[in-house]
Amino acid sequence: MAFVNITSDKDLNANIDEKYFVNDKRVVVMADTLWEDKEVRFDVPLSQLKMKAGEAVLDRLEPIEDTKGNGGDKGRLVVSNLRVIWHSLALPRINLSVGFNTIVNVSTKTVNSQLRGTTDALHILTKSNNTRFEFIFTNLVVGSLRHFTSVMEVHKAYNSSRMYRELKLRGAIVHNKQLKMLPLEQVYKTVTGVWNLSSDQGNLGTFFLTNVRLVWFADMNESFNISLPYLQMKNVRVRESKFGTALVVESADCSGGYVLGFRIDPAERLQLAYKELSSLHSVYTRAPVFGVQYAQRDQVSDARPDEPSDVEDEGGEPGEGEVSGALAAYLADGGQQEPGPGREPLYDPGLGLAVERLKDGFTLRDLWEVIPGA
Numbered sequence: 116m117a118f119v120n121i122t123s124d125k126d127l128n129a130n131i132d133e134k135y136f137v138n139d140k141r142v143v144v145m146a147d148t149l150w151e152d153k154e155v156r157f158d159v160p161l162s163q164l165k166m167k168a169g170e171a172v173l174d175r176l177e178p179i180e181d182t183k184g185n186g187g188d189k190g191r192l193v194v195s196n197l198r199v200i201w202h203s204l205a206l207p208r209i210n211l212s213v214g215f216n217t218i219v220n221v222s223t224k225t226v227n228s229q230l231r232g233t234t235d236a237l238h239i240l241t242k243s244n245n246t247r248f249e250f251i252f253t254n255l256v257v258g259s260l261r262h263f264t265s266v267m268e269v270h271k272a273y274n275s276s277r278m279y280r281e282l283k284l285r286g287a288i289v290h291n292k293q294l295k296m297l298p299l300e301q302v303y304k305t306v307t308g309v310w311n312l313s314s315d316q317g318n319l320g321t322f323f324l325t326n327v328r329l330v331w332f333a334d335m336n337e338s339f340n341i342s343l344p345y346l347q348m349k350n351v352r353v354r355e356s357k358f359g360t361a362l363v364v365e366s367a368d369c370s371g372g373y374v375l376g377f378r379i380d381p382a383e384r385l386q387l388a389y390k391e392l393s394s395l396h397s398v399y400t401r402a403p404v405f406g407v408q409y410a411q412r413d414q415v416s417d418a419r420p421d422e423p424s425d426v427e428d429e430g431g432e433p434g435e436g437e438v439s440g441a442l443a444a445y446l447a448d449g450g451q452q453e454p455g456p457g458r459e460p461l462y463d464p465g466l467g468l469a470v471e472r473l474k475d476g477f478t479l480r481d482l483w484e485v486i487p488g489a
Contacts, residue, residue, distance in 0.1 A: 144349045145400055146280075146367040152197040152214040152273070155243040157445075159212055164202065169403030170195050174265040174411065177204065180230055182251040184444040185209060187229035192252055194265050196273070196407035199239070201252065213250060215273040217241040223263060228253045237262050240447060247447040269409045279327055279406030282370045283342040289332045294323045299404055301326045303395060306388050312358050312376035322377075324391055327404050329364065331377070341375070345399040353389050362389055 150156075151170060156163070166172060173196055178189035181201050188209070193200040202210035224238035236253040254262050278288075278297055288295050294302060306322035309331060318339065323330040329348070332340035347370040354363045358378055362385055366373040379385040460469045 144347075144367040145403065146347045146369050149197075149346070150214070151195075151212065152216045154212070154214050155217050155241050155248055156212045158208060158210055161207060161210075163212065164193075164200055164207075164210060166195060168401065169405055170197050173269055173407075173409045174261075176254065176259075176262050176265075178255040179262060180228055180253040180255055181211065182226050182228050182236055182253045183249065184211075189230070189255060192262055194269050196269065196405050196409070199266055201250075211250065213239060213241060214243075215270050217243045218270055219247075221267050221270055224251060226251055226253065228255075230255055235260070237266060239266070248445040249447040250445060265409070265411070269407065272407045272409050276406035276408075278342060278344075279404060280344055280346050282344070282347050282366060282373075285338055285340060286342060287338075288330060288342050289337045289340055292321070292332075292334070292337065294325070294330055297327065297406060298408065299327070299406055304388075304391050306379065306384070308379060308384075309388075310358075310378040312356065312361060312378055317358070317378065322388065324388075324395055326395065327399065327406070329392060343375070345396045346403060346405075348396055351389065351393050351396060353385065360385060362392075364392075 149167075151167065172193055174194040175191065177191040179192040179201065180186065180188065181190055181203075185203060188203050188205065190201050190203045193202075198215060199213045200210065201213075218239060219242050220238075220240045222238050223235050225233065226236045226238075227233055228236065231253055234253060236251050239250040239252075241248045241250070252262055254260065276297075278286075279299075296302070302323055302325050304322075304324040306324070309320050309322045310317035311320055311331060311333070318333045319335070320331050320333040320339075327346075328342055328344040330340065330342050343364065343366060347367045349365040349367050349372075351365075352363050354361055356363075356376060358376070360378070360382055362377045362379065364375045364377070366375070379388055461472050462468075463470050
């Protein structure tokens with residue numbers, strides 16, 4: 116069996132020979148089934164609106180209008196540590212699920228709401244499966260802007276906690292042979308004398324086994340390291356190799372399907388490390404830690420975030436035609452998909468050039484002025 120050199124992303128991307136896995140149980144990895152933060156979905160079955168393991172409701176507001184797609188309809192906005200959910204209060208089967216990993220930009224925008232008139236609203240621009248969608252949410256409580264702060268701050272917390280969820284190579288994760296701890300992290304075991312099996316030579320280093328990830332670094336060069344969250348870990352096993360008995364860790368397909376090999380002497384220490392890592396991986400799978408922290412700092416919410424997240428539907432599930440119609444309402448920039456052309460170019464006689472069609476409410480003079488009205 117060939118093991119992977121972790122000196123670079125290119126070297127780490129190994130081709131896995133399936134003949135080595137004939138007698139092994141294939142493990143379904145949570146990272147490969149976790150869609151909540153990675154996708155934008157419309158009118159999903161109500162079972163998909165329920166919080167999954169590790170997901171928690173951080174804020175809940177109502178009544179909120181989905182101004183772009185369901186103007187005039189009062190709804191509820193639920194902010195979790197993975198996504199933003201909106202559903203109609205009258206018909207919960209009319210809903211949205213917007214993953215934080217799809218969000219390109221969050222800002223405020225002046226809109227014309229059917230229920231509030233001209234007002235400031237939350238504007239979210241997303242990109243999912245090479246298609247851009249935009250969403251506009253208006254708080255119908257007069258004077259309340261709470262949905263601005265909660266969504267923006269949770270999105271910021273999501274982006275700043277990627278080490279909990281993403282494989283990292285050669286990161287600044289170790290200093291003076293000590294692990295730089297994440298806010299919710301605890302080290303359960305430190306294993307010294309761990310050889311990283313790469314090519315025909317090994318690198319001696321150290322394991323840190325924590326409640327959220329496996330970290331290895333080379334003793335002679337701390338920047339030669341890898342941080343592998345349990346979320347991205349497909350399986351752990353002890354295998355025979357040309358280097359002798361080795362601890363083999365395979366990452367999830369969505370992080371490259373990498374195979375990492377390590378040797379620990381004597382065999383008893385290797386077995387103890389294997390059992391510890393397997394146990395921590397199993398515990399994490401049952402109760403994942405995504406690392407997103409948020410604490411409300413303003414007034415009491417319009418609806419308490421600790422209320423049950425379940426919604427009851429009084430109607431049937433949406434049909435296929437309804438879903439496609441809902442999706443079209445949220446397409447940004449005229450429904451253009453990427454890669455592809457942007458807005459239609461138009462000839463401008465003032466410039467003597469063909470320029471991209473401007474968005475409504477903008478003029479060329481507005482774009483040229485640094486200070487409006489100057």
